[in-house]
Amino acid sequence: MSAPKKKNFQIEAFKHRVVVDPKYPEKTWKILEHAIHEIYNHNASGLSFEELYRNAYNMVLHKFGEKLYSGLVATMTSHLSEISKSIEAAQGELFLEELNRKWADHNKALQMIRDILMYMDRTFIPSTHKTPVHELGLNLWRDVVIHSSKTQTRLRDTLLELVHRERNGEVINRGLMRNIIKMLMDLGSTVYQEDFEHHFLEVSADFYRLESQQFIECCDCGDYLKKAERRLNEEMERVSHYLDTRSLDKITNVVEKEMIESHMQRLVHMENSGIVNMLVNDKYEDLGRMYNLFRRVPTGLSIVRDVMTSYIRDTGKQLVTDPERLRDPVDFVQRLLDLKDKYDKIISLAFGNDKTFQNALNSSFEYFINLNTRSPEFISLFVDDKLRKGLRGVSEEDVEVVLDKVMMLFRYLQEKDVFEKYYKQHLAKRLLAGKTVSDDAERSLIVKLKTECGYQFTSKLEGMFTDMKTSQDTMQGFYASNGPDLVGDSPTLAVQVLTTGSWPTQPSATCNLPAEILGVCEKFRSYYLGTHTGRRLSWQTNMGTADLKATFGKGQKHELNVSTYQMCVLMLFNNADRMTYKEIEQATEIPASDLKRCLQSLACVKGKNVLRKEPMSKDIAEDDAFFFNEKFTSKLYKVKIGTVVAQRESEPENQETRQRVEEDRKPQIEAAIVRIMKSRRMLDHNNIIAEVTKQLQARFLPNPVIIKKRIESLIEREFLERDKNDRKMYRYLA
């Protein structure tokens, strides 16, 4: 007692107690047996706990534990057999209620009995390795009542029947269900599993197999998924209400398997309602439902993803290869952006921004954008359009949004160098014509390109901006120093000094400038070369513009905004009213194709025909004659003539650009090969190809055949040699 709760000592009885009545155990047991009967008969109020406890205590103490225990088993068993009979006799609906009531009774009685026999539980049972009273009571209940031949199947069938009725929309007594299921669980998880869960799952599988069969015949995909989702939620709710929580996964698995997994392929491909239809019609809710349901089965999402990917690829492919679309590059890119927006929205709203879906989307875009070799050109044209006019009056944030989207398309491009080429051309035209809407936007895009592709990619683009800035300063300096000489009638000159290499210069085809201009130009040349030594200036007459003031027949004045070539032509008419094509060509020395184009825009465009042509026809022929058009009228004071806007290239031009790109790639490929071989010293052919591809991926996708050619060229120039033993190995020669 002074050391409380030390229970592992055994107390011997007093000597004088040893001499007991030989009938003592029998008598004592009778008292206890009687008490047990009374307890089962709800008649315990008269009993003295102390007396019963004392009797049981004494029996155990006097080595009659065995008798007490076996007596208990026998008594309880007989009671339970009777209970079992009364349960079996219960009719129909009452069966479960009777079972439930008896179970509650038994539980209460069992607890009382256990309390009375506590001393036995504490000493006798552990030392003889018998089943403790409470567990014994449960086991007996299981064996005698639940597993009685009549009850076992009846109980199971009744429970399953109730579940079935609930599935069909009837209301059942869930409290009763919960109690009975709880009883099965209390009897041990194996009882629950074997007597109920196992069968429950089987029946459920049958039920849902049948139901899903019916649904799929008569419902479209969206409705089917709604039904499946509802069933799934019902089952989860069922588990939370009256089943063991461990059944949750099992039963949901059954539903998933029967309702989703077995019909997945059919569902996603359903005509007029499958994934494709949902995608087309932006059915976020249905798609979201599909995502959530299909996520539950192992291959579900990959099926959804595959269907989506192939659909995006198809629509994308149609888009990029549709010759209709190719006519308008801006619209083409806008459509791409719209497509991307659409799927971004679907993924964020319906697919929970799932990374794997995003990747699938990206790879699809990458796939079809690169199907069309003109995509880089078009994207650059789109930017050009936006920066020329599209972004006027748009807030800075919106500009950023548009630019970010463009960058996103840019990322998909495999031939980033082609984009660079076009972008450079377009940027040059924008800068020289002063057409760019916002310097900030231009720079912002350059920064984006820089972060994406590195310094190298944009250094030349940035050089172009610097040139523009220095040119401004130069012109100010020029006018400051030559100011007095240039006032008066002489034309105002604006020169942009472009660094060779940074700008996409075409082979400069000079023309004869009019004398008035030539004078100023010469002054500028001497000024410029005077301030900067060791430089060379050459005039890019094909890239300039000019503003002319002209007076027409009735004395009305117009300001004509024309290209440098057109200016040269028009200036000729200051001294003559009629000139033939040949004469013009001779006087200006403009290249024939350019001349034809500029004459066409001067003479053949309605409303802008400051020249008159004979004979009147759409095309310019070698022996046409041109007249100053006295009758020219226009509502506007300023007339813009045939501005050379960036347009999608014609086929031959496109070929030419391609060729230039290919040329530019050669040194890059060679440089990559040399870099790799320098560090590796020796490498076989396939690995070189792989490494080169990897290094250049950020700019373009090199063709293995071309790489091979470059390797051969390097071998010729003795940068590399083939290994003497293994012809596939290359060796670096320092």
Next chain:
Amino acid sequence: MKKEDMVKLISSEGFEFVIDKDAAMVSQTIYNMLTSPGSFSETQHGEVTFPEISTTILEKICKYFYWHLQFASGKETEFHIEPELTLELLMAANYLHT
């Protein structure tokens, strides 16, 4: 103190000790007597008779209950037991599962 919170313990000689239920329930046996479902006479009347425990011992036991409530967690004080009571007390402790 409300009557429900007290319990009467009666010794073999008929002496009655009225103590707090909390104290009495230090004994696992008494705890079960007072909390077992169904209504044993002890639960109904709030009294327990111990025909095999003498007054001296029961008194000592009640003292122990209170001592236990107060000090059992610590080891500062000792519960004094007269040597002549030891054996009987031991028996009673086993019986009461204390």
